[in-house]
Amino acid sequence: xxxxxxxxxxxxxxxxxxxxxxxxxxxxxxxxxxxxxxxxxxxxxxxxxxxxxxxxxxxxxxxxxxxxxxxxxxxxxxxxxxxxxxxxxxxxxxxxxxxxxxxxxxxxxxxxxxxxxxxxxxxx
Amino acid sequence: xxxxxxxxxxxxxxxxxxxxxxxxxxxxxxxxxxxxxxxxxxxxxxxxxxxxxxxxxxxxxxxxxxxxxxxxxxxxxxxxxxxxxxxxxxxxxxxxxxxxxxxxxxxxxxxxxxxxxxxxxxxxxxxxxxxxxxxxxxxxxxxxxxxxxxxxxxxxxxxxx
Numbered sequence: 001x002x003x004x005x006x007x008x009x010x011x012x013x014x015x016x017x018x019x020x021x022x023x024x025x026x027x028x029x030x031x032x033x034x035x036x037x038x039x040x041x042x043x044x045x046x047x048x049x050x051x052x053x054x055x056x057x058x059x060x061x062x063x064x065x066x067x068x069x070x071x072x073x074x075x076x077x078x079x080x081x082x083x084x085x086x087x088x089x090x091x092x093x094x095x096x097x098x099x100x101x102x103x104x105x106x107x108x109x110x111x112x113x114x115x116x117x118x119x120x121x122x123x124x
Numbered sequence: 125x126x127x128x129x130x131x132x133x134x135x136x137x138x139x140x141x142x143x144x145x146x147x148x149x150x151x152x153x154x155x156x157x158x159x160x161x162x163x164x165x166x167x168x169x170x171x172x173x174x175x176x177x178x179x180x181x182x183x184x185x186x187x188x189x190x191x192x193x194x195x196x197x198x199x200x201x202x203x204x205x206x207x208x209x210x211x212x213x214x215x216x217x218x219x220x221x222x223x224x225x226x227x228x229x230x231x232x233x234x235x236x237x238x239x240x241x242x243x244x245x246x247x248x249x250x251x252x253x254x255x256x257x258x259x260x261x262x263x264x265x266x267x268x269x270x271x272x273x274x275x276x277x278x279x280x281x282x283x284x285x
Contacts, residue, residue: 028196
């Protein structure tokens with residue numbers, strides 16, 4: 001890990017519950033740019049699915065974001081949008097939250113990877 | 125480009141093995157993130173217990189109406205053709221806290237004199253950010269391997285016909 005002050009790379013954004021957002025913000029990923037656009041979104045029980053979806057799409061469009069972190073339970077709510085994003089940039093990482101442990105069977109990338117092991121393809 | 129079916133099969137075999145290894149690394153990385161985040165969140169809970177339940181909440185974090193500030197952590201890409209199939213690797217850059225340049229200390233959103241539990245929680249989350257970048261590299265490699273397998277399957281189809 002390098003310690004720089006002049007070089008600016010891309011951002012890591014977060015969509016998740018209070019503790020996930022607070023945690024990663026303490027870790028130093030949070031930013032509010034000059035246009036007052038934050039790179040994080042706190043999801044609570046009152047947050048509408050459409051808000052999560054809009055925020056995720058907004059992060060996908062931003063060219064200063066390289067990694068999008070999203071709690072797996074939030075990702076489940078907008079699974080169709082996450083599955084539709086096949087480009088490696090920005091990388092969408094589904095992470096566990098306090099109340100929802102990581103479930104590999106729900107992860108979009110791992111489901112795609114498992115699809116590669118089609119028995120018909122493996123026969124020579 | 126391989127010109128014999130056996131060459132393609134051998135390449136596919138090694139890529140499938142690589143894919144299995146990457147799947148294992150991907151899952152292991154997520155479990156490590158979960159473990160580190162849980163430890164950090166436990167310390168956040170201890171801070172709330174000591175300082176009051178509203179001491180660590182979304183009410184303290186900046187909103188769209190707050191002053192703008194820059195992220196202390198950024199991700200940079202570097203070319204790595206020799207060791208990766210994707211051809212690039214991300215690495216983390218951590219900036220020094222320098223208020224005049226917009227790099228603020230996140231701990232101070234929550235307390236002017238942050239308690240030890242909160243400081244320790246921050247250390248866990250910093251470690252978690254490093255794991256996230258590691259996870260992103262594994263994911264990029266995973267996608268590159270899957271892409272290469274698909275392309276080789278197409279080549280194999282053409283060779284068989």
